[in-house]
Amino acid sequence: xxxxxxxxxxxxxxxxxxxxxxxxxxxxxxxxxxxxxxxxxxxxxxxxxxxxxxxxxxxxxxxxxxxxxxxxxxxxxxxxxxxxxxxxxxxxxxxxxxxxxxxxxxxxxxxxxxxxxxxxxxxxxxxxxxxxxxxxxxxxxxxxxxxxxxxxxxxxxxxxxxxxxxxxxxxxxxxxxxxxxxxxxxxxxxxxxxxxxxxxxxxxxxxxxxxxxxxxxxxxxxxxxxxxxxxxxxxxxxxxxxxxxxxxxxxxxxxxxxxxxxxxxxxxxxxxxxxxxxxxxxxxxxxxxxxxxxxxxxxxxxxxxxxxxxxxxxxxxxxxxxxxxxxxxxxxxxxxxxxxxxxxxxxxxxxxxxxxxxxxxxxxxxxxxxxxxxxxx
Amino acid sequence: xxxxxxxxxxxxxxxxxxxxxxxxxxxxxxxxxxxxxxxxxxxxxxxxxxxxxxxxxxxxxxxxxxxxxxxxxxxxxxxxxxxxxxxxxxxxxxxxxxxxxxxxxxxxxxxxxxxxxxxxxxxxxxxxxxxxxxxxxxxxxxxxxxxxxxxxxxxxxxxxxxxxxxxxxxxxxxxxxxxxxxxxxxxxxxxxxxxxxxxxxxxxxxxxxxxxxxxxxxxxxxxxxxxxxxxxxxxxxxxxxxxxxxxxxxxxxxxxxxxxxxxxxxxxxxxxxxxxxxxxxxxxxxxxxxxxxxxxxxxxxxxxxxxxxxxxxxxxxxxxxxxxxxxxxxxxxxxxxxxxxxxxxxxxxxxxxxxxxxxxxxxxxxxxxxxxxxxxx
DNA sequence: GCGATGGATGCAACCGTGTGCCATTTTTTG
DNA sequence: CAAAAAATGGCACACGGTTGCATCCATCGC
Numbered sequence: 001x002x003x004x005x006x007x008x009x010x011x012x013x014x015x016x017x018x019x020x021x022x023x024x025x026x027x028x029x030x031x032x033x034x035x036x037x038x039x040x041x042x043x044x045x046x047x048x049x050x051x052x053x054x055x056x057x058x059x060x061x062x063x064x065x066x067x068x069x070x071x072x073x074x075x076x077x078x079x080x081x082x083x084x085x086x087x088x089x090x091x092x093x094x095x096x097x098x099x100x101x102x103x104x105x106x107x108x109x110x111x112x113x114x115x116x117x118x119x120x121x122x123x124x125x126x127x128x129x130x131x132x133x134x135x136x137x138x139x140x141x142x143x144x145x146x147x148x149x150x151x152x153x154x155x156x157x158x159x160x161x162x163x164x165x166x167x168x169x170x171x172x173x174x175x176x177x178x179x180x181x182x183x184x185x186x187x188x189x190x191x192x193x194x195x196x197x198x199x200x201x202x203x204x205x206x207x208x209x210x211x212x213x214x215x216x217x218x219x220x221x222x223x224x225x226x227x228x229x230x231x232x233x234x235x236x237x238x239x240x241x242x243x244x245x246x247x248x249x250x251x252x253x254x255x256x257x258x259x260x261x262x263x264x265x266x267x268x269x270x271x272x273x274x275x276x277x278x279x280x281x282x283x284x285x286x287x288x289x290x291x292x293x294x295x296x297x298x299x300x301x302x303x304x305x306x307x308x309x310x311x312x313x314x315x316x317x318x319x320x321x322x323x324x325x326x327x328x329x330x331x332x333x334x335x336x337x338x339x340x341x342x343x344x345x346x347x348x349x350x351x352x353x354x355x356x357x358x359x360x361x362x363x364x365x366x367x368x369x370x371x372x373x374x375x376x377x
Numbered sequence: 378x379x380x381x382x383x384x385x386x387x388x389x390x391x392x393x394x395x396x397x398x399x400x401x402x403x404x405x406x407x408x409x410x411x412x413x414x415x416x417x418x419x420x421x422x423x424x425x426x427x428x429x430x431x432x433x434x435x436x437x438x439x440x441x442x443x444x445x446x447x448x449x450x451x452x453x454x455x456x457x458x459x460x461x462x463x464x465x466x467x468x469x470x471x472x473x474x475x476x477x478x479x480x481x482x483x484x485x486x487x488x489x490x491x492x493x494x495x496x497x498x499x500x501x502x503x504x505x506x507x508x509x510x511x512x513x514x515x516x517x518x519x520x521x522x523x524x525x526x527x528x529x530x531x532x533x534x535x536x537x538x539x540x541x542x543x544x545x546x547x548x549x550x551x552x553x554x555x556x557x558x559x560x561x562x563x564x565x566x567x568x569x570x571x572x573x574x575x576x577x578x579x580x581x582x583x584x585x586x587x588x589x590x591x592x593x594x595x596x597x598x599x600x601x602x603x604x605x606x607x608x609x610x611x612x613x614x615x616x617x618x619x620x621x622x623x624x625x626x627x628x629x630x631x632x633x634x635x636x637x638x639x640x641x642x643x644x645x646x647x648x649x650x651x652x653x654x655x656x657x658x659x660x661x662x663x664x665x666x667x668x669x670x671x672x673x674x675x676x677x678x679x680x681x682x683x684x685x686x687x688x689x690x691x692x693x694x695x696x697x698x699x700x701x702x703x704x705x706x707x708x709x710x711x712x713x714x715x716x717x718x719x720x721x722x723x724x725x726x727x728x729x730x731x732x733x734x735x736x737x738x739x740x741x742x743x744x745x746x747x748x749x750x751x752x753x754x
Numbered sequence: 755g756c757g758a759t760g761g762a763t764g765c766a767a768c769c770g771t772g773t774g775c776c777a778t779t780t781t782t783t784g
Numbered sequence: 785c786a787a788a789a790a791a792t793g794g795c796a797c798a799c800g801g802t803t804g805c806a807t808c809c810a811t812c813g814c
Contacts, residue, residue, distance in 0.1 A: 048537050048560075050800060061764045066801060076762060096538045097477035098800035102769040106474060108517070116503045119496070119693055126493045129520035138538070140485070141518035143506035160425050161473045161515070183425075294697055316496055320667055322699030427770060438794045443772060453792065475770035479799040 127336020204240030206328035206361035218372035226256035227284030266291015286311035304370030324366035504713020581617030583705035583738035595749035603633035604661030643668015663688035681747030701743035
C-alpha cells in the first residue's frame with residue numbers, strides 16, 4: 001500500500017520504458033513456487049486443484065466427485081455437500097480444456113467483426129458480451145480488419161475451437177456461410193441468408209420513415225450516399241429509399257459508393273451531394289453522415305438550411321456532432337443479445353429451425369434535418 | 378445466388394420474427410451427416426479429422442504425424458511432406474482443447490475491460506486484437522460492466538482457461554492483482570503496481586503541457602473535473618495539474634468526482650466549473666469533457682470565449698464534437714499492442730522481469746481552448 | 755427370510771495431442 | 785567390415801473430466 005504511494009512520478013519525461021522496482025519480489029516469488037510443487041518437468045506455476053484432489057480429500061472416486069458437481073441429483077445430498085465443501089476449500093475450478101476434450105463443447109463462442117474500431121460494433125459487442133455471460137459462455141472477439149480472406153481462414157481454424165459464432169457483417173458469400181453451418185453453428189447479423197439464422201435490423205423501414213419526414217418538410221430530391229458495393233444492408237437501404245421516394249413522388253439519386261470506415265469518406269460524399277442538386281441526403285451509416293457534416297461545415301454549407309442530412313444506426317457521437325444528427329437508430333445491443341440467444345438455442349440438442357429475426361429501427365429526429373430551401377427542386 | 382435475390386422484402390412491417398425458407402435444406406443436410414459417420418452416441422456433427430486419421434492415411438504412427446507437424450526437424454523431409462499433404466487433403470485442424478490439456482497452454486488470452494461501450498477501449502481493443510493475432514493467440518473479450526466483484530469472480534474462473542490476461546482499468550486492489558500473477562500472468566494498463574508488468578500512458582505529462590498551453594493563453598485559474606475517486610489515473614492527472622499550476626503561478630481547483638461513463642455526468646461538471654470562477658477546465662477524460670461541452674452549449678456559454686475545456690484520451694468523437702475538443706491524445710492502439718507483447722514475453726519459458734512501459738501522450742489543440750476572457754482571473 | 759428393486763458409488767475406458775523412452779534403420783568412422 | 789553415432793519412427797502414457805457399466809448396499813414387498 002505504501003509502495004503504491006511511491007509510484008507518483010508524473011513529471012518524469014515520457015521515456016520509452018522505465019524499469020519497475022520489482023526484480024527482487026519476482027525472484028522471491030519464483031523461488032517460493034519452485035519449492036512448492038513441481039508436477040512435471042519443472043513447471044513454475046502452482047498446480048491448480050483437480051477432481052482427483054477433491055476425491056482424495058473426501059475419500060470418494062473422481063467419477064463421484066464429477067457427478068456431485070455437475071449432476072446434483074445423481075449423488076446423495078450429504079455426499080454432494082461434502083464435495084462442494086472440499087471444492088471450496090481447494091478453490092477448485094474445472095479445467096475447461098479437459099471438459100471440452102471429451103464433451104466436444106468448449107463453452108465459448110466467437111464474435112467476428114469486420115473492424116473493431118467501427119463504432120457500429122460497440123453496441124453489438126455489449127449485447128453479445130452480456131448475453132454470453134448470461135449463458136455462461138466466454139466470448140472470443142475476432143477482428144477481421146476488413147479482410148475477407150482472413151475471415152475465411154479464421155473461421156476454418158476456429159471451427160473446432162468454439163461452439164459457434166456470431167458474424168456481424170460478414171464478407172463471405174452466401175454459399176460459404178450456409179456451408180459453414182453443419183461444422184459450426186452460426187448466426188449472422190445484418191444479413192439474410194436462406195438456411196442460416198439471422199438477426200436483421202429493419203433499417204430499411206426506418207429509411208421509409210425518414211423519406212416521409214423529409215418529404216413532409218418539402219424535400220423533393222433525395223440522395224442516397226451509398227456504402228461499400230455489394231454489402232447486403234447497403235442495397236437494402238437504397239431500395240427502401242428508392243421505393244419510398246417513388247411512392248411519395250420524390251426523386252431518388254444514388255451516389256457513391258463511398259468507403260465508410262475512414263474519415264475522408266464523408267468529404268467525397270458531401271461534395272457529390274452538393275453536385276447532385278438535391279436538398280437532402282440519407283447516408284449509408286452515421287460514420288459517413290458525420291463525415292459529410294464535417295465537410296459541409298468546412299465548405300460553409302448550412303445544415304439543414306441548404307442540405308438536410310440523415311444517417312443510419314445512431315452510433316456513439318451522433319448526438320453530439322454538429323449539428324446533432326437525425327438518424328435511424330438501430331437497437332444494436334438488442335441485436336447482439338438476440339444473436340447470442342439464437343446461437344445458444346442452436347446449440348441445444350434439439351435445435352429449432354433457422355429463422356430470421358427482425359428488429360425495428362426508429363427514426364430519431366435531431367437538428368441535421370429541416371425544411372427544404374425555397375429555390376431548389 | 379438466385380435465392381439471394383429473393384430475400385428483398387424491405388417494405389415488410391417490422392414484425393418480431395419471420396421464418397426463413399430453410400427447413401428443407403437443413404433437413405437434407407442433417408440426413409447427409411447422419412449417413413456419413415456416427416462417432417459416438419449419434420452426434421449430429423461431422424467428425425473432424427484427427428492426427429489418427431492422418432496416421433492411417435499415411436501409414437505412420439500418430440506420434441510421428443504429431444512431430445511432423447510441430448517439430449519439422451525431427452522427422453525425415455519426405456515423411457513430413459507426405460504428412461502435410463494428407464493434412465491438407467483431410468482439412469486437418471488441430472484440436473485446441475486436446476493441445477491445451479497436455480501442454481497447459483490454451484493459446485488464448487483474456488482482455489478485461491470495465492465497460493465495452495466506453496469509447497476509451499476502442500483503440501485499446503484494436504491494439505490487443507492485432508497483436509494477439511500476430512502472436513497466434515485468440516483474444517477473449519470480457520466486459521466487467523463496472524463491477525469489481527464480477528472482475529474478481531471472473532478472474533478466478535478464467536485463471537486456468539487462458540494463458541494470461543490484459544487488464545485495462547482494473548478495479549481490484551493492488552494486492553489482489555499482484556497475488557494473481559503466479560497463477561496467471563497479467564499485464565495491467567493505465568496503472569502501476571510493483572511487481573506487475575504495466576503499460577502506462579503519460580497523460581500526466583500531457584496535462585503539464587495543457588496547463589502551459591492554458592497559462593500561455595492567459596488563464597490563471599484552472600479547474601480539474603475529476604473522475605471516479607480512487608482511480609489511479611484520476612489521481613495522477615490531478616496531481617500533475619496541481620503541480621504544473623503551482624509551478625506556473627496559476628490556481629488549481631479540483632471539482633467532482635463525477636461519474637464518467639454516462640452522459641448526464643458532463644452536465645454537473647459544467648455547472649460546477651461555472652460556479653468555480655475558473656476560465657479553463659481540464660476534464661478527467663473526453664467523455665466527461667464532451668458532456669461538459671453539451672451542457673455549456675445548452676446554457677449558452679461560449680466555448681472557448683468564456684470557458685476553455687480540455688479533455689483526455691482523444692477518443693472517437695473528440696474531433697467532431699462542437700467545438701472540436703482540445704485534448705491529450707493517448708496512443709491507445711499502441712498501448713493495447715504493447716500490453717499483449719509484454720504478456721507474450723511473460724509467457725516465454727524465461728520471462729523477463731516485470732517492467733513498467735510508459736508511452737508518451739500528445740496535446741492536440743483544437744477549438745475548445747482559447748484566450749482567457751479579460752474580466753476573470 | 756429371501757429375492758427384487760433402485761439409489762449411490764466405483765471402475766475403467768475414452769476424448770486428441772504431445773513427448774520420453776526405446777527399437778530400428780541409416781550413416782559415419784576407425 | 786565392424787562398431788559407434790546419428791537419424792527416424794513407434795509404443796505407451798499423461799493431461800483432467802465425463803460416462804457406460806458394474807457393484808454394492810439398503811429398503812421394500814411378499
